[in-house]
Amino acid sequence: MNDAVVEVVETNISNDTDLREALNKLSPEQKREIGARLVDNVILLNDDSRVSRAIKMAHDKEASKEELEDVFKAVKRAMIDSRTRCGADCDWDDQAVHFVARAATAVVAPEGQCAASDPLWQTVQSCRMARNCALISKDDDSDNPEAGMQYEIMKRYLESI
Numbered sequence: 001m002n003d004a005v006v007e008v009v010e011t012n013i014s015n016d017t018d019l020r021e022a023l024n025k026l027s028p029e030q031k032r033e034i035g036a037r038l039v040d041n042v043i044l045l046n047d048d049s050r051v052s053r054a055i056k057m058a059h060d061k062e063a064s065k066e067e068l069e070d071v072f073k074a075v076k077r078a079m080i081d082s083r084t085r086c087g088a089d090c091d092w093d094d095q096a097v098h099f100v101a102r103a104a105t106a107v108v109a110p111e112g113q114c115a116a117s118d119p120l121w122q123t124v125q126s127c128r129m130a131r132n133c134a135l136i137s138k139d140d141d142s143d144n145p146e147a148g149m150q151y152e153i154m155k156r157y158l159e160s161i
Contacts, residue, residue: 011158013151022154023120028111030161032058035107035123037153039100042130042146045093046100050078054104065110072108079105092137099130124150 013019026034036058043055054075057063082098103126106119116122131146 011155013154013158015151016147019124019151019154020121022158023124029061031120032107033061034154034157035103035120037157038123038127038150039103039107041149041153042096042100042103042127045096045130045134046082046104048078048082048097048101050074051101051104054108058104058107068108069110072105072110072113075101075105075108092133096130096133096137099126099133102126103130 011022013022023031023034036055039051039055039058043052046052050071054071057067057071060067079098079101082094082101103123106114106116106122106126109119114122127150128144128146131144135142135144
């Protein structure tokens with residue numbers, strides 16, 4: 001597998017337009033890897049082993065299609081379970097758990113299995129929502145740093161390939 005990014009020459013990612021353009025130029029394997037890295041940044045907001053396992057598998061370049069399908073089914077179930085839990089009490093920590101599970105589900109979803117038309121962008125936005133929920137839960141009125149962290153994660157990734 002060739003990990004080279006075909007058309008990305010500029011690694012200066014400073015806004016969502018830059019990020020989305022760079023993401024769109026990645027191969028499916030690269031999209032899975034960067035998606036996993038984005039979820040890694042919020043994984044501590046979710047303690048469900050199904051989510052952790054899915055992200056671990058997403059990082060595995062040798063993961064088979066069957067292994068990815070298995071973790072997709074498990075993490076999708078985790079996402080559904082967390083949605084039910086967070087909807088019952090309107091607990092912001094539970095909301096964060098749900099959005100991390102949703103992000104992880106989009107990372108490992110087989111082609112055509114994610115409800116979002118752009119699964120990787122779903123991951124980006126779900127990670128941001130998870131961070132927002134965590135901030136609200138802690139009554140922290142600071143700005144959500146997730147977008148800036150995502151730009152940095154993408155820049156480091158592009159520089160590494």
